[in-house]
Structure formats: C-alpha cells, structure tokens
Amino acid sequence: MNTIGSIIRFIALSFFALFLIGCDLDTIEEVKSDPYRYENKTARIGGRVTQQMSVLNYGIYELEDATGKIFVISQRGVPSRGARVEVKGNTVNAFSLAGIDYGTVLMEEDRKIHR
Numbered sequence: 001m002n003t004i005g006s007i008i009r010f011i012a013l014s015f016f017a018l019f020l021i022g023c024d025l026d027t028i029e030e031v032k033s034d035p036y037r038y039e040n041k042t043a044r045i046g047g048r049v050t051q052q053m054s055v056l057n058y059g060i061y062e063l064e065d066a067t068g069k070i071f072v073i074s075q076r077g078v079p080s081r082g083a084r085v086e087v088k089g090n091t092v093n094a095f096s097l098a099g100i101d102y103g104t105v106l107m108e109e110d111r112k113i114h115r
Contacts (some may be wrong), residue, residue, distance in 0.1 A: 029067035031091060035104040038091040043106060045070070045115075046086040053079040062086065062104075074108040087111040 026043045047065035048096070059078035062071050063085060072087055079085050089106040 005114075013027055026078045027067040028063070028065050030068060031106065032068060033105050035091040035093045037107075039045065039093075040090070042088050042090060042109065044086065044088050045106065047083070049079050049081055049083045049085055054078065069102075070103045072108050073105050074111075079111070079113050084114040085111055086114065 024044075025046045026038075028045055028047065030041050031038055031045060036069075043115050045063065045065065047063040050062045050064045050069065052059065052061040054077075057075065057078070059074040060071055061074070061078040072089070087106065087108050089105055089109045090109070092107055095102050
C-alpha cells in the first residue's frame, strides 16, 4: 500500500512540475534584448496594457511588465487600457506601420485577459 501511495504522489508531483514549467513567461527585457530568438519561436509575455490604438486594420497596444515595454500588433482588436494580459506571438524587428516606427514588436497569435 505504501508503494502505491508513493507512485501516486510521484505522478501528482510530476504533473504539478510540468504545470509550473508550462506557466513560465518570458520577460519583455528577454524578448527585446534577443528578438531574433523569438522570430521562429513563440514568446509568452504578460503585463499591463498602457496604450492602445487602431491603425488601418491592425490594433496596436503597448504591454508593460517589471522589465520594460513592448508594442503588440493584433489583427483582432485591442484590450482596454489597464487590462492585465498574457500574450503569445513571434517578434518582428523594425516594424513600421502608417509611417510610424515601432522597433521590435510582438505579433499576437493568442492572448488571455486576466480579470
């Protein structure tokens, strides 16, 4: 009986560890300091929306975490200012739209808004 309990405990701890590993977010500083790393790899960042706007058929919002700020380009609207957001996407270096240079940006693939 003790062996079965040990196996169940091991399996439960393994699933918990995998869950914690899956929850790791990249920091904005990490993404901006090495943007080419995230061109072919999905970055996951979280933070608070500080600015937002719509330009042509794109939504653009600025996301801020404890390490910095980055613009996120979305094709499905923008979250409201002050919203806490987790976003996944790939980077584009030197992104320009409608004559405005945004530098390194994250092209949004998916996002979750935390309430």
